[in-house]
Amino acid sequence: MFTYPIKKMLYLILFLIAPIYAGVLLPTKPSIDPFYNAPEGFKNATVGDILQFRKTPKSITGGFVPLNVQNSWQLLVRSEDSFGNPNVIVTTVIEPVNADPSKIASYQVSENAARADCAPSYALQFGSDVSTLATQAETYLLAPLLDKGYYVVSPDYEGPKSTFTVGKQSGQAVLNSIRASLKSGKITNIAEDAKVVMWGYSGGFITNVTATVEATDDTIFAGIAANVLGGIANEYPEFKSILQNDTNKSSIFNKINNHCLTDSFIKYVGARFLTGDNKVFKSGWNIFKNLVVSKIVKDNGLVYQKQLIPTIPVFIYHGSMDQISPILNPKKTYQNWCDAGISSIEFAEDLTNGHFTESIVGAPAALTWIIDRFSNKPPVDGCQHVVRTTNYEYPNVSSSILDYFKAAMDVVAQQGLGPNIQKDQLEIKSNL
Secondary structure (H helix, E strand, C coil), X not given: XXXXXXXXXXXXXXXXXXXXXXXXXXXXXXXXXHHHCCCCCHHHCCCCCEEEEEECCCCEECCCCECECCEEEEEEEEXXXXXXXXXXXXXXXXXXXXXXXXXXXXXXXXXXCCCHHHCHHHHCXXXXXXXXXXXXXXXXXXXXXXXXXXXXXXXXXXXXXXXCCCHHHHHHHHHHHHHHHHCCHHHHCCCCCCEEEEEECHHHCXXXXXXXXHHHXXXXXXXXXXXXXXXXXXXXXXHHHHHHHXXXXXXXXXXXXXXXXXXXXXXXXXXXXXXXXXXXECCHHHHHHCHHHHHHHHHCXXXXXXXXXXXXXXXXXXXXXXXXXXXXXXXXXXXXXXXXXXXXXEEEEECCCCHXXXXXXXXXHHHHHHHHHHCCCCCCCEEEEEEECCHHHCCCCHHHHHHHHHHHHHHHHCCECCCCHXXXXXXHHHCC
16 A cells, blocks of 8 residues: 555646646636537437537647647547447547548547546647646657648547446447548548558557456556446446445545546555455455446456457557556457457567556557558468567667657647658748
8 A cells, every 4th residue: 555645746746737737728628518518419310420520629739738730620429338329429630731631540549537527639639637648648659640641530439428448339439430530521631531540559458447457456556447447337327336335435436437547546546446455345356256247347348259350450569567457368359369360460569568668669669550551561461479578679660769759859849740841841931
């Protein structure tokens, strides 16, 4: 169990960061923004239909500076929840300078929270709350995609109920966001037959929710365990009822969906939800033996869905030392898909990196893979699992490492993100 001085130090960091935003006119939070409300008659629309749209109220954030891009929009999209009930999601479309309308990268940021005001469409706006800093930081991971000229689409895949780790809701939201983007040509200039890649890391790709809770409970990352339980409870009333009836610490349970990832980390440092004598839920780990809970967990764990086999090429990168999302379950998922005869899957295992460091080290490998697919280079045939000391050793990755460095510098310097910008600037100067 960790002590309060650590919490106080983390709160102090947020306190010191907050004044940076003091002079910024802040974006409106989703919970009070009418744009997020489903319009009358939305149930009659087809999934993927655009119900309304607007320019993003604020610039896309680069953390402490806005991104310099050509344009950005928010689309309100008809989607559905885990049970097929109609709902709406917001997706953010970012157009780089000198964009290629034929290429889209759907980037699922790691929201990792069970609260509406943590949604990517809000967090990705400049001036969003410091509690969304973890999401804001991911703009540095998606920036090279923009530099390549790809449109970037980032959906609020948890939906209006903020159902963190609920797989079907999230998957349908991602696909419906892509459908909407392909229909948005009159708004965004995206071609209706554009090629699409999907990319998600951490909360953007989860194989087993139980393993994530087990790995984070009673650690400095216990806030993730809290948000997992809160997200599932938001979608399944029966799950919420079971949790409520299993705790005598209702004051803690009632607040687990009040936090975004950053402040959840701080609030629940070392918290014991299922571990030890003074745990929040009396049944501890036995709660997962409850038949209702067990079914819900399996319904939302990719590792259990052996009948669902991707029909597109897949690339997985993961750190062997991952302390939040243990590598065992991605390996099981990989093997399930191989056993079922998947046409193309590549697993890049990194021996020396954990969860957070692999998000950085593995990103250039992912970018290299994406560039190859958009360049029509053939993916691996069948299954390929390669273990490397680091994914910085991935084949032909050096140029992508430089792409990441350049994009990060462009973000900080507020240079335009997109291809051939230097050439354009030189041409403009020559005409002065």
